[in-house]
Amino acid sequence: MSNIVLKTEGLTKHYGGVHALENADFELLEGEHVAIVGDNGAGKSTFVRQITGVETRTRGKISFDGREVEFAGPLDAREAGMECVFQNLALADDLDVPSNLFLGREKIRFNLGPFSVLDRRAMRQATEEGLKRTGVKIPNLDNPIRNMSGGQRQCVAIARSASFARKLIIMDEPTAALGVQETAQVEEIIRTLKAQNIPLILVSHNLRQVFDLVDRIVVFRRGHIVASLKREETDGNDIVSYITGVKTQNEAAAYI
Amino acid sequence: MASPAQGAGNRKPDSARRSRAPEWNVFLALVVMVVVFEVLNRLNGTSFLFNMRHNLDAVFNQQRIAIILLQVAVTGIIALGVTQVIIIGGIDLSSGSVVGMVAMVTMSFAQTLTVNGNPNPKGYWDYETMKYMYDLPVIVPIVVSLALGLVAGMINGALIAYNRIPPFIATLGMMVSARGVSTWYTNGDPISFPSVAYGQLSNGDLLGQLTFGLIHWEGQNPALIFGALAVLFHLIMTYTLYGKHSYAIGSNEAAARMSGINVNRHKVMVYAIAGMLAGVAALLLTSKNLTAQSGMGMGYELDAIAMAVIGGVSLSGGRGSIVGTVLGALIFSVIISGFTSIRLGAYYQDMVKGVIIVGAVALDQWRQRRSADRI
Numbered sequence: 001m002s003n004i005v006l007k008t009e010g011l012t013k014h015y016g017g018v019h020a021l022e023n024a025d026f027e028l029l030e031g032e033h034v035a036i037v038g039d040n041g042a043g044k045s046t047f048v049r050q051i052t053g054v055e056t057r058t059r060g061k062i063s064f065d066g067r068e069v070e071f072a073g074p075l076d077a078r079e080a081g082m083e084c085v086f087q088n089l090a091l092a093d094d095l096d097v098p099s100n101l102f103l104g105r106e107k108i109r110f111n112l113g114p115f116s117v118l119d120r121r122a123m124r125q126a127t128e129e130g131l132k133r134t135g136v137k138i139p140n141l142d143n144p145i146r147n148m149s150g151g152q153r154q155c156v157a158i159a160r161s162a163s164f165a166r167k168l169i170i171m172d173e174p175t176a177a178l179g180v181q182e183t184a185q186v187e188e189i190i191r192t193l194k195a196q197n198i199p200l201i202l203v204s205h206n207l208r209q210v211f212d213l214v215d216r217i218v219v220f221r222r223g224h225i226v227a228s229l230k231r232e233e234t235d236g237n238d239i240v241s242y243i244t245g246v247k248t249q250n251e252a253a254a255y256i
Numbered sequence: 257m258a259s260p261a262q263g264a265g266n267r268k269p270d271s272a273r274r275s276r277a278p279e280w281n282v283f284l285a286l287v288v289m290v291v292v293f294e295v296l297n298r299l300n301g302t303s304f305l306f307n308m309r310h311n312l313d314a315v316f317n318q319q320r321i322a323i324i325l326l327q328v329a330v331t332g333i334i335a336l337g338v339t340q341v342i343i344i345g346g347i348d349l350s351s352g353s354v355v356g357m358v359a360m361v362t363m364s365f366a367q368t369l370t371v372n373g374n375p376n377p378k379g380y381w382d383y384e385t386m387k388y389m390y391d392l393p394v395i396v397p398i399v400v401s402l403a404l405g406l407v408a409g410m411i412n413g414a415l416i417a418y419n420r421i422p423p424f425i426a427t428l429g430m431m432v433s434a435r436g437v438s439t440w441y442t443n444g445d446p447i448s449f450p451s452v453a454y455g456q457l458s459n460g461d462l463l464g465q466l467t468f469g470l471i472h473w474e475g476q477n478p479a480l481i482f483g484a485l486a487v488l489f490h491l492i493m494t495y496t497l498y499g500k501h502s503y504a505i506g507s508n509e510a511a512a513r514m515s516g517i518n519v520n521r522h523k524v525m526v527y528a529i530a531g532m533l534a535g536v537a538a539l540l541l542t543s544k545n546l547t548a549q550s551g552m553g554m555g556y557e558l559d560a561i562a563m564a565v566i567g568g569v570s571l572s573g574g575r576g577s578i579v580g581t582v583l584g585a586l587i588f589s590v591i592i593s594g595f596t597s598i599r600l601g602a603y604y605q606d607m608v609k610g611v612i613i614v615g616a617v618a619l620d621q622w623r624q625r626r627s628a629d630r631i
């Protein structure tokens with residue numbers, strides 16, 4: 001249980017003059033579920049975007065699965081076994097559930113290059129199995145997801161990542177727009193992932209959720225990682241004082 | 257965003273909504289249009305669809321149906337490409353001008369050397385030194401038309417995908433330039449007198465040849481080819497990666513990119529196919545008319561867009577189908593020939609056409625607002 005799955009050293013991202021992420025040193029162990037918390041604009045999503053290769057980092061090192069990596073894009077990350085549910089849903093509204101699940105990695109019956117014939121039955125079947133495994137219930141798979149509730153759509157996005165993730169899954173505020181019931185459903189999926197020993201990085205503003213679900217909590221503040229705390233060794237008030245800057249473990253960032 | 261109250265429970269409206277494809281509404285509209293024109297005709301003692309001359313044994317007004325199909329065919333072929341362009345969230349204003357450009361260039365490769373024993377009076381190539389450019393095998397102009405259309409489309413696609421020029425502007429530029437090429441090519445003169453084989457492309461009896469003389473359908477090759485292309489692209493859009501990715505890109509381009517779809521390459525491909533289909537339309541049109549003029553295809557781009565939109569293709573991308581567009585093309589043509597059948601003047605027809613185009617877009621907007629409200 002002590003192999004390191006993901007490690008960043010000095011990870012930094014500047015958008016012009018905006019120092020969105022500064023020298024982030026981060027480690028994730030095999031099977032571990034870690035939460036990232038912090039105020040709006042603290043750099044949480046920026047951190048996720050550097051790891052998944054959506055953006056090119058300004059500097060720093062990322063090691064994944066024992067090797068130093070240089071993902072050219074999210075597709076590279078995905079091929080390496082890392083899946084991400086992005087903050088703004090990356091779904092195509094006019095497609096049905098199986099098409100969304102398999103977007104970009106469709107199953108093919110006859111290979112004719114761009115005009116390859118899709119294996120729709122196999123994709124549908126795999127979708128049903130994937131949803132069953134993650135406990136997601138969706139009444140009609142053939143509907144375009146436009147006609148679904150926000151919760152169902154989010155579940156599709158998560159199910160999509162969960163059924164393809166082999167080594168790591170990252171979720172950026174997966175329950176931000178959801179009601180109570182849908183949130184519970186997403187949390188259920190996360191527990192299933194824990195049971196399957198798939199490591200998770202969960203970005204969330206919901207401290208109740210964080211304490212319910214994860215092993216360790218990492219606090220971001222103004223682009224710096226200011227704390228890494230085991231769940232058993234901290235509480236809500238403690239976390240809040242790190243988020244707001246009352247306390248810090250990161251002396252280098254203390255003056256900000 | 258949906259309210260949580262609308263959550264997982266409402267299975268019923270979901271499945272009900274699914275059960276009737278939007279194409280059914282378009283089909284119903286087509287039937288209604290036909291009935292309306294039939295009634296209007298009957299008030300004058302004539303008929304829109306049926307043969308009223310009792311001395312002939314045909315049931316239908318074959319002449320009218322032939323005209324409708326021919327009208328549908330040429331613009332409809334363009335609309336097949338335009339449909340794909342709109343589905344990926346783009347627009348193509350250049351197709352009419354590309355028809356003009358391809359028509360002129362293609363025709364110059366299709367000419368015959370002697371007309372009634374005299375040198376071709378409209379000969380594009382110098383009669384003495386470039387004799388070999390006449391009476392070329394018919395495959396040459398066919399390849400020229402497809403290739404030229406393809407290149408025009410690829411330029412559109414490359415401008416849009418790799419140079420981030422909005423589709424409206426890029427294809428507007430192509431619209432102006434291609435028309436320029438078609439006038440420049442002969443300084444505005446028409447090109448005529450193609451080889452017999454070239455004329456047979458549209459005016460021959462392809463169905464007769466394909467069925468070894470079992471069924472004949474003379475002079476309707478454009479309609480036949482339109483039908484075949486419609487089936488082909490329906491299959492492609494429904495069952496292949498190309499179709500799936502087209503809908504994905506039109507629906508959420510960022511998501512498509514994020515999913516690893518090569519969006520830029522796909523866009524170039526879609527515009528190239530649309531250009532090639534405009535080339536096919538030019539081929540059939542010049543073969544039908546046995547002449548090419550620099551003004552050919554003018555306004556076809558709007559007709560094609562109108563056909564797609566009437567058929568339920570959403571201008572904001574992601575929604576619509578080839579089946580819808582074929583029905584939209586039929587509606588469009590029924591309206592035009594319907595007005596002719598009740599002897600409405602050409603000017604009125606243009607006015608009505610404008611109203612139809614705007615009306616179809618308004619309908620699309622309304623549909624979108626309604627579906628946005630529902631969520």
Ligand SMILES: Nc1ncnc2c1ncn2[C@@H]1O[C@H](COP(=O)(O)OP(=O)(O)OP(=O)(O)O)[C@@H](O)[C@H]1O
Nearest residue numbers: 015018019020038039040041042043044045046047
């Ligand atoms: N593409 C960009 N260009 C310029 N600045 C950016 C860009 N993306 C993010 N930023 C800036 O970087 C900082 C960190 O943003 P980030 O999205 O990572 O915050 P976050 O912690 O995810 O916040 P939230 O909780 O609101 O999602 C912010 O100040 C933001 O304005």
Ligand SMILES: [Mg+2]
Nearest residue numbers: 044045046087
């Ligand atoms: Mg964020």
